Amino acid sequence: MERGRWDTPEAVERELSARLALVEPTEGIRGMLFAAVLDTVRFLGDEQAVSRIIEGGDVQKDLDLNELYPVPPFMRLFFAATRLLAPQLGGFEEAMRQLGVQGTLAFINSMFGAEVRQQVGGEPKQLVEMLPEAYRMAINFGELQVEWTGPRAGRIHMRRIFTPVAYNEGMLEGALQAVGAQDIQVRGWQTSLLDSEYTLAWDS
Numbered sequence: 001m002e003r004g005r006w007d008t009p010e011a012v013e014r015e016l017s018a019r020l021a022l023v024e025p026t027e028g029i030r031g032m033l034f035a036a037v038l039d040t041v042r043f044l045g046d047e048q049a050v051s052r053i054i055e056g057g058d059v060q061k062d063l064d065l066n067e068l069y070p071v072p073p074f075m076r077l078f079f080a081a082t083r084l085l086a087p088q089l090g091g092f093e094e095a096m097r098q099l100g101v102q103g104t105l106a107f108i109n110s111m112f113g114a115e116v117r118q119q120v121g122g123e124p125k126q127l128v129e130m131l132p133e134a135y136r137m138a139i140n141f142g143e144l145q146v147e148w149t150g151p152r153a154g155r156i157h158m159r160r161i162f163t164p165v166a167y168n169e170g171m172l173e174g175a176l177q178a179v180g181a182q183d184i185q186v187r188g189w190q191t192s193l194l195d196s197e198y199t200l201a202w203d204s
Contacts, residue, residue, distance in 0.1 A: 003165040003190055006092035009083075016079050018193060019162045020072050027141040028068030035063055036106035037074075037081045040099055044085055053080045065110060068140060071162055078163065093166040100163070100170020101177070108178045112137040117178075124181040124202055128154060131175065142194075153201040160194045168196060176202050 005011040038059075042050050054061065058073045078099065085095040107113045116134050120126040132144045143159040158168060165188040176184045181202035188198040 003093070003188070012079065012083070012092065015164070016075060020075060022194060023071045023075075023162065024141070025070070027071050027139075029071055029074045029139050030065065030110075030112075030137075031063040031067050031069055032065040032106045032110045032112075033103050033138060034059060034069065034074055034077060035065055036103045037077055037099055039106070040102040041081050041084060044088060044098075049084055053077060053084065066112075071141075075162060078167070096164055096166035097170035097173070100167040100172075101174035102170075103167070104171045104174030104178065107134065107138050108175075120179060122179050124176055124179050124204070125152070127175055127179050128156075128200070131156065131172075134175075149199075150201070152203065153199070156188075156198040156200065158196045158198070161196065162194060165190055165196050165198075169198065172198060172200055176200070 004015050006015070038050050038053070041053060053059075059077050060069070063069075078096075081099060082092055082095045085098070086092045089095045089098055108117065112134075116127070116130055116137075120130060128146055131146060135142065135144045142161045143157075144161075145157040145159075147155040147157065149155055156172065161168060163171075169186045169188050172186045173184055176186075181204070183203040184200070185202070186198060186200045188196050190196045
């Protein structure tokens with residue numbers, strides 16, 4: 001199945017609308033992931049770009065990094081940031097991927113990530129084993145399963161995750177980067193609108 005259509009603004013809006021139509025009111029994302037999007041825009045753009053995105057959406061200005069917020073504001077913020085960064089980063093997918101990497105780094109540096117870091121001790125395989133638990137700390141919906149295909153290779157199954165494949169690839173890549181993995185390879189594809197699978201491999 002296609003990874004999503006990002007070739008025209010209209011296609012991007014259709015992708016966003018299709019995902020938002022499936023959100024349940026109880027589903028939420030922690031403020032740290034909102035902040036990671038804004039920090040990426042700030043780093044690659046400027047403070048003015050951050051202000052434009054906030055003013056054009058419904059993001060709270062006083063985000064609590066550890067609080068759960070509804071999914072729709074995050075998705076609208078994420079897509080707005082992607083549109084802004086795409087020309088600079090070489091397209092929508094690369095912008096999404098970079099936002100995903102930064103999202104993981106924000107989690108790793110949070111109080112939730114500190115617990116994960118302590119448990120994995122810099123071991124990439126242990127980190128991958130903990131990904132289902134780590135995702136549950138950052139969001140309160142969806143499911144992630146790990147399947148090993150080799151000593152440093154595996155397959156990740158994601159179910160009911162609203163972010164596009166490229167963003168999730170970046171999240172997985174960022175997680176492996178955070179524990180010092182080398183020659184990281186992550187590749188994903190959709191199996192349905194909110195379900196996807198990923199192969200990942202690395203060298204120690």
